[in-house]
Amino acid sequence: MPMSSLSSSSFNQSVIDEFRANGGKVGGPFEGGDLLLLTTVGARSGREHTVPLGYVRAEGLLLIVASAAGAAEDPQWYRNLLARPVVGVELGTEVFDAVAVPAEGSRRDRLFAAVVRAAPGYGDYQRHTERLLPVVVLEQPGDTTPREVASLADKLLEVHDWLRGQLRHVRAETEAHFADHGTGAEAPPPLGLQIRQHCLAFCQGLTIHHTGEDQGVFPALAHSHPHLRDTLDRLAEEHRTVARLKDGLVALLAELGSAEPERFRAELARLSAELEAHLDHEERELLPALADIPFPPVR
The missing domain is CATH 2.30.110.10 (Electron Transport, Fmn-binding Protein; Chain A)
Structure with a gap:
């Protein structure tokens, strides 16, 4: 049973x-x-x-x-x-x-x-x-090599690797969706839920990640590294821009069933590039400081 x-x-x-x-x-x-x-x-x-x-x-x-x-x-x-x-x-x-x-x-x-x-x-x-x-x-995560996490910098990279992996899933499955629908096959494999779940997973993970940074990591880092305060303020502001990009990604994927493939591909590529650019920028700004902070925290 x-x-x-x-x-x-x-x-x-x-x-x-x-x-x-x-x-x-x-x-x-x-x-x-x-x-x-x-x-x-x-x-x-x-x-x-x-x-x-x-x-x-x-x-x-x-x-x-x-x-x-x-x-x-x-x-x-x-x-x-x-x-x-x-x-x-x-x-x-x-x-x-x-x-x-x-x-x-x-x-x-x-x-x-x-x-x-x-x-x-x-x-x-x-x-x-x-x-x-x-x-x-x-x-389970399987498309990235597991990282040894010893510092907050390692943890940031681990989270960013996972987020990039979800974006790759969305892009690859979207390509498969359009390829299947372009072959004239009578019953192409449905991928709507698969694409939707990976898109929502990315958005859910990004929201949790940014909330943790805004409410915990950034205030603590500003206290211990005052010279980073302006950078952290700019990144927090960038989070609000990224939230709008995230909403745009969800709205775009809601149109998947009726979208014109080339326009859809171009818009998905643009949104993905901007989201990944934010991850790259955050790493450039924060990794040097986070490398000196143990993870998990030492009590």
């Missing part, structure tokens, strides 16, 4: 507590099962919410299914990740962030078949509802 989102919040919490106390192992009805903890941010509340979920590995991917035990509506955690795709995952003793990307079309069908082969109960859930059960890929 697959482990879907569990209905009782008190029971959920007891499973979560047991999972964390025992390195990912739980007893009772879930003993020996493949279980992870998924933390999403509420689409409306903005609060973190953790649920235990069953998972399946197939085609080298980490998969979860928004089955809700065959209920008529998607579970709340799935609605949350559609709004904020960067999620927290606890798998055994491993803790990491992932980008949650629902599979679409024939890829979804293929992955769901693999899930059912591993955990047949999901097939029963699908037969009990008219809702097509979403299959979600939890993408």
Whole structure:
């Protein structure tokens, strides 16, 4: 029997507590099962919410299914990740962030078949509802070489590497989208959700990064490095410009289905170049000072 989102919040919490106390192992009805903890941010509340979920590995991917035990509506955690795709995952003793990307079309069908082969109960859930059960890929960072983080400069570069990676995903998937639609194929692979999730992940990550800088890093750095105060003020102002660029990126991708390819490509290239130029500029201005600050902070 697959482990879907569990209905009782008190029971959920007891499973979560047991999972964390025992390195990912739980007893009772879930003993020996493949279980992870998924933390999403509420689409409306903005609060973190953790649920235990069953998972399946197939085609080298980490998969979860928004089955809700065959209920008529998607579970709340799935609605949350559609709004904020960067999620927290606890798998055994491993803790990491992932980008949650629902599979679409024939890829979804293929992955769901693999899930059912591993955990047949999901097939029963699908037969009990008219809702097509979403299959979600939890993408771990894999297109950048992990950095050894010993200073705040290293941490800044790690975050910037991740942001650049999400932009690369958006551009590559947009090219694939237009290429598929330009071949005249009857049913090109749908990529709308994939592009949308990576775009939102970039925007979510950039917002968190800039909020942390504006409210924490920049004030502390201005105090310890007074000569950087003017630079930090300019970067904070630049953050407001970047926020408008970010909104422009979201608006542009909302037009993907009806956009003229060449105009869309040109506008996406312009927005991407300006966003990456900001990351480059921030690194030039801040890395020398941040290189002397240990990370994690020494208490």
